[in-house]
Amino acid sequence: xxxxxxxxxxLPPWIGEMVDHSRRYTTDEDRMGxxxxxxxxxxxxxxxxxFGAAVFNAEGRVVSVGVNxxxxxxxxxxxxxxxxYMSAQQRLASYRLNANGGRYTLAxxxxxxxxxxxxxxxxxxxxLLIGARAEDVEELTEFDEGPLPADWAGELERRGxxxxxxxxxxQACDVLASYGARGASY
Amino acid sequence: xxxxxxxxxxLPPWIGEMVDHSRRYTTDEDRMGxxxxxxxxxxxxxxxxxFGAAVFNAEGRVVSVGVNxxxxxxxxxxxxxxxxYMSAQQRLASYRLNANGGRYTLAxxxxxxxxxxxxxxxxxxxxLLIGARAEDVEELTEFDEGPLPADWAGELERRGxxxxxxxxxxQACDVLASYGARGASY
Numbered sequence: 505x506x507x508x509x510x511x512x513x514x515l516p517p518w519i520g521e522m523v524d525h526s527r528r529y530t531t532d533e534d535r536m537g538x539x540x541x542x543x544x545x546x547x548x549x550x551x552x553x554x555f556g557a558a559v560f561n562a563e564g565r566v567v568s569v570g571v572n573x574x575x576x577x578x579x580x581x582x583x584x585x586x587x588x589y590m591s592a593q594q595r596l597a598s599y600r601l602n603a604n605g606g607r608y609t610l611a612x613x614x615x616x617x618x619x620x621x622x623x624x625x626x627x628x629x630x631x632l633l634i635g636a637r638a639e640d641v642e643e644l645t646e647f648d649e650g651p652l653p654a655d656w657a658g659e660l661e662r663r664g665x666x667x668x669x670x671x672x673x674x675q676a677c678d679v680l681a682s683y684g685a686r687g688a689s690y
Numbered sequence: 691x692x693x694x695x696x697x698x699x700x701l702p703p704w705i706g707e708m709v710d711h712s713r714r715y716t717t718d719e720d721r722m723g724x725x726x727x728x729x730x731x732x733x734x735x736x737x738x739x740x741f742g743a744a745v746f747n748a749e750g751r752v753v754s755v756g757v758n759x760x761x762x763x764x765x766x767x768x769x770x771x772x773x774x775y776m777s778a779q780q781r782l783a784s785y786r787l788n789a790n791g792g793r794y795t796l797a798x799x800x801x802x803x804x805x806x807x808x809x810x811x812x813x814x815x816x817x818l819l820i821g822a823r824a825e826d827v828e829e830l831t832e833f834d835e836g837p838l839p840a841d842w843a844g845e846l847e848r849r850g851x852x853x854x855x856x857x858x859x860x861q862a863c864d865v866l867a868s869y870g871a872r873g874a875s876y
Contacts, residue, residue, distance in 0.1 A: 507706055508754050508777035514696045523693055568694050578785045579776050580812040581767065590765050591694035599764045619812060622805030625836045626766040650811045651845035659837035 528564035600628035618650030635676030714750035787814035804836030821862030
């Protein structure tokens with residue numbers, strides 16, 4: 505019996521087509537639009553949950569993206585936000601994205617669950633943009649958001665992470681509803 | 691500019707020597723002893739934070755282990771508990787460890803931070819064993835545990851995860867103190 509010594513998480517090949525590297529995603533809506541497009545494409549491919557996320561630098565360039573990969577990677581940590589944080593940190597070779605002074609934003613198609621909430625505290629972002637609310641996720645899908653601090657947004661703000669909610673919320677909810685209508689539940 | 695498409699996290703080669711596969715770790719203290727030994731060895735090697743964790747099955751066999759790999763892997767998610775969960779899920783080919791009816795325990799040398807707390811909700815364990823308390827971590831090292839729900843243990847209990855604290859707490863604190871005395875802080 506050998507101990508597992510590594511974990512290899514991958515993003516699906518189609519995500520390369522989703523990002524326009526010549527473009528600057530400068531508004532909250534531009535950024536959220538990409539996160540929602542990733543979520544939508546992920547359920548069209550039928551391999552993951554209805555969640556997408558992307559990390560942007562201060563100029564609005566895409567640093568990394570993520571989609572939910574829990575089932576294809578058999579990994580409960582492989583949420584969209586985690587994939588985006590981890591791959592951004594690999595790219596920048598920094599375990600805290602803003603350690604060298606840059607400013608970074610995560611756009612997530614839905615409010616981070618308890619795990620991704622905690623990961624957000626350590627990832628080194630300056631802004632968190634949220635599409636669908638936790639209650640939307642729980643109403644439109646079978647997903648549970650898990651236990652959070654009562655003042656979860658305030659706790660982030662006090663650590664220097666600005667939180668903006670309800671960005672393109674209707675579009676974000678459309679993706680959740682499409683997913684929920686398929687009766688999927690994991 | 692290419693989008694990062696994968697994340698590859700590894701455990702250090704020496705962890706193979708730490709586990710006795712012929713042994714059944716049956717008591718809380720047996721299990722915590724391994725988690726603390728991993729934490730101690732990790733700081734002796736000087737490459738990661740003073741944290742260790744291991745997943746055990748109902749018979750007391752080691753399914754996986756983890757140590758803090760934040761710096762060597764430039765990944766803020768690579769905490770000991772996350773490494774143990776992710777590698778156990780790879781080994782069992784299940785994104786929820788107890789989905790098929792087995793019972794699983796995580797022993798962590800210190801109370802999980804906000805990220806690993808959230809990950810614990812999804813990982814599929816039945817028991818969480820904790821060595822050092824959050825206040826020990828914050829007193830003896832520069833690490834912050836992050837924001838947790840006020841009744842964090844109760845939230846786990848309500849989701850079917852038994853929490854037992856202060857297992858070999860003194861030994862767990864010794865490792866934290868050794869680390870803190872080096873003036874390390876990440």
